[in-house]
Amino acid sequence: MIGQTAPVGARTATYAAALNEALREEMQRDPRVFCIGEDIAVWGGGGVYGVTKGLVEEFGVGRVRDTPISEEAIVGMSVGAAAAGLRPVAEIMYSDFLALAMDPLVNQAAKMHYMFGGQASVPMVVRSNSGAPGGKAAQHSQSLEAWFMHVPGLKVVTPATPFDAKGLLKSSIRDPNPVIFLEHKRLYQTKGEVPEIEYLVPLGRADIKRIGRDVTIVSNQTMVLKALEAADDLSLSGIEAEIVDVRTLKPVDMETILESVRKTSRLIVAHEANVFAGWGAEIVARVAEVGFELLDAPMMRVGAKDSPIPYSEPLEMAILPDKDALVAAARAVVAY
Amino acid sequence: MIGQTAPVGARTATYAAALNEALREEMQRDPRVFCIGEDIAVWGGGGVYGVTKGLVEEFGVGRVRDTPISEEAIVGMSVGAAAAGLRPVAEIMYSDFLALAMDPLVNQAAKMHYMFGGQASVPMVVRSNSGAPGGKAAQHSQSLEAWFMHVPGLKVVTPATPFDAKGLLKSSIRDPNPVIFLEHKRLYQTKGEVPEIEYLVPLGRADIKRIGRDVTIVSNQTMVLKALEAADDLSLSGIEAEIVDVRTLKPVDMETILESVRKTSRLIVAHEANVFAGWGAEIVARVAEVGFELLDAPMMRVGAKDSPIPYSEPLEMAILPDKDALVAAARAVVAY
């Protein structure tokens, strides 16, 4: 909801700082919370993107644990520590490396509660980051959130703004289930309002970041920002886009999406991940199934082309989705 | 195409035996082909499901390699062997354990050709099996093909019949790219026509397993068989379902699917994997995007509920999709 944005004049912070506050507050609040990952304590005073800055000084090396390069163990141990009653917040430096930790995440954490008949719960968060920071090529630029959406037992969170980043991370840490919390490399230094008073953003609720009547654009992370820019452009030619930030992909808030489509009758889903079998497919499919009659035009997806992310700038730009693609898609569906 | 089924009177074989023939023929044909995996040589004379039966006797322990329990190395070494000029066929005993080998598959095999500017190719096949064999519970029953569809650089094959299994495996082995070849535990003992003469089934082509005019059911693996049964039931009440076996999920043959939908104006997509963010979402989304005007009813997906696969039979049956769900879906879209 728009109302969740802080009042005018409120304090601003970067996305990285907002995440850092969430960690600090939750670690202060709950002694069971601890952080574990590579280069989160010593490096640069707290993590490659500064998210764990200052935490080791405040909470010590027991609760802010630099690990060897052992992704499977980072996540595997987090599962065990959570099952044994703690609340680990694991960091995987780049989400590409989640490929090394899929077994503990998917075969263990996601299944234990159900498979053990409810006697165990696995309250853990795996923080990592999606997306192409630019020039980091094929192994440091992927957006893999669709994989995790397909895993029953996991929750998947992908915040776009500092406000949401903080509120969602706090909710994720308090959630009794395993949560994949995917930040975005290009968002860490973006700024936004982050109230000084404590707040939570609930998992499973989308947020309308801009109200419009002509076309709904559902997106996450960087694509929310691009959609807002696109909406400004479109507005000049009289097209008012409604921007729905999905925020949580699992569980996904279809109600908010359908409500928006009911109003606009047109839907675009936009993500940085490649389109093919990306999370946008699920949204489009759901709307096609249950919102078929609401639509006045075919739905469209905007996302990366089906290619590894190339290093060279003109190639990378050609593969990744941009504002212009959103503007063009919106014009197309409105003109339909 | 229907025409690809062998002529009447042709020899029949099980799915497992058909796969075995494919391996044997390709190993005879090309000395670069070798098999690597756990318990593929000694166990029971050739693999848990008999797919590698007799191969070690014919080709020796050099080309039919039993490995320690090291899934990441099985796939990782296959990548290296393929890049160095061989044609490995790796076996992962259950596809759930692909979770242990995602890095070599996704970050290495899938990307090398592109990332190295075309100088390398990685002609390898990773064979494994999807699906719930019944009573094997949450860690031996998953269908994860949607993950691989989302990875540019991979091909994904999921045969339903002995004929397709053999022809597609031979094509996969000859393909210069990394192919994930997902068999199904419940299909190994099914029988079907497998001609004695050599043949290939090309990757990237769907197959119409039954012609119908009223509703298109796109499916793979076991759900093709269930769709065929459902079609028989439906036929009794005058509904003629067209059954499209997608066979290859990446690249996917949208032309055949769209052509069928053009005729029937109704689409159901069915897979054993859980519906949420499964491969059916991509098909439905694509049709919603480019075939919007062809449809006379909302599309529907049939698949597993969003849960780990339970052990106990009544629960497992409640989670997995069955023929009745297909019949009900078909009736609903036809009645729309």
Add this chain to the structure above:
Amino acid sequence: MIDDLQTLYRLMMRIREFDSRMQVLVNAGFIRGGAHQAIGQEAAAVGVCAALDPDDLITSTHRGHGHAIAKGVDVRPMMAELFGREGGCCRGRGGSMHIADFSVGLLGANGVVGAGIGIATGAALAQSLGASGRVVACFFGEGAMNQGALLENVNYAALHALPIVYVCENNHFAMSMRAERATALANLADRALGLGLPGVSVDAMNVVAVRDATREAVQRARGGGGPTLIVADCYRLEGHHIGDPLNYRTREEVQHWREQDPIARCRLKLAAVIGDAEIARIDAEEKARIDDAVAFAEASPLPLAATAEEGVYA
């Protein structure tokens, strides 16, 4: 910590009876999905758990009924679990490969070879962070020694002196793969040398030897001295699973190991103390206990299909 031989014997007998009866029940179709027996490995399970305190923790494997019984899980809900019943320890959701009972410190069996290693190490980290004084014993087969998870987690445990004992049950086979075909090591316990922790081998056809070796390792772990790798040398007397074609070893080899049967060896020692009649009484009691467990399982209701989607999230 269990000191009397009689209890050790009784627990081993319970495991043997449980897994023997299971074979009948699988073959008769009462238990679905297949199952793995720990017959021949009872001394490893019982010896290790005998060295633990009741609130210490363990993780187990696909071949886990022995570990569960040794740690104190009631055979009634265990058997009901195999029957897929609501009265099962996992309410029928898990089955043979996923027996768990957090109330007695069993953090779960596992269907993924080696996956318990991370969970156990994390549980040990939790004990260390919470200064609980508890120790974790992590069971795995020698087949799991070649999973990458072993290196990553054991390295971490050694580095941080976590309170954990890694118990590798070397039953000489991983399905059809003989242990000697899986590593270049002459002595599996040497894997510890590359990871910075002590590695010891123990004759796991001798329950007292296992208990004593574990006791030392547990003391070290509890005292902050860090982890130990124990390689428990035993033998899988039956097939990998019920239905194994068993084409990969000779009858002579099996016979050789049968002569080492850990229960028979223990019985011999115990008979000298309590006499044959008393032993026969224990045997009968444990047999009756399994009869009772089967009756309990059969009487327990199947889960309702309508509840299938419940409990995915906490």
Add this chain to the structure above:
Amino acid sequence: MIDDLQTLYRLMMRIREFDSRMQVLVNAGFIRGGAHQAIGQEAAAVGVCAALDPDDLITSTHRGHGHAIAKGVDVRPMMAELFGREGGCCRGRGGSMHIADFSVGLLGANGVVGAGIGIATGAALAQSLGASGRVVACFFGEGAMNQGALLENVNYAALHALPIVYVCENNHFAMSMRAERATALANLADRALGLGLPGVSVDAMNVVAVRDATREAVQRARGGGGPTLIVADCYRLEGHHIGDPLNYRTREEVQHWREQDPIARCRLKLAAVIGDAEIARIDAEEKARIDDAVAFAEASPLPLAATAEEGVYA
């Protein structure tokens, strides 16, 4: 196999010039995405490759320019790759972390720590199956010693005596993590003890020592004697990447290691043979070679956006 000190020196100098120039170019914005320098580690790269035959193979890492140059990759397409140009060795698709040149046996650098180990082991398996007589050298940092892939692949190579040499460059850091904080081992080469292959340490600030140790390992590998783990003790004289805050070590420590600079040490020895003037000539030539590479890179066209989707599949 390279025997003359002059060539060893020249190659080390080329690496130093390349990675030094790169720093300027990254800071000036000509190269995007950041990059890792091998400054201080030239003797490891050159010493190892000097012990290989031209058609032997290597795999490399994120810190891989030294390995590439030592194996014979032309600095022109390397620099063009960093510039993201069509004339790059990967046509601009890969960048600094993905330098590959199959024509000289470089099967690729890697952005995933430890991922080269599986690729190298598979390549060695291919040599063994094809009886090619070729050997593979697999480079990785000491940080990769704690990846599960190490255990799985090295175990397999030892078991099957594959023709491979594992070269762990212990530059003492994995980003901010000092090697001593990452394992409980006093001596990293001891990791080999748990995997069943010989492990040796070598002073990798001394190019000749590295070459000689590698030569022995290569001979063993080529002769069917199986793999060796070489721990090459060196030091990362610069930051982890260009822009590293470097808050995790002291200037004194760096200074101590600078005094061991492998190029300076080699220069001293070489000067006694060929004289200072000749050395200055080599230095100038290598500097000029990098000037030329930069000019080549700048002149090479950027890839066309329209080709971005080409080449995903072979």
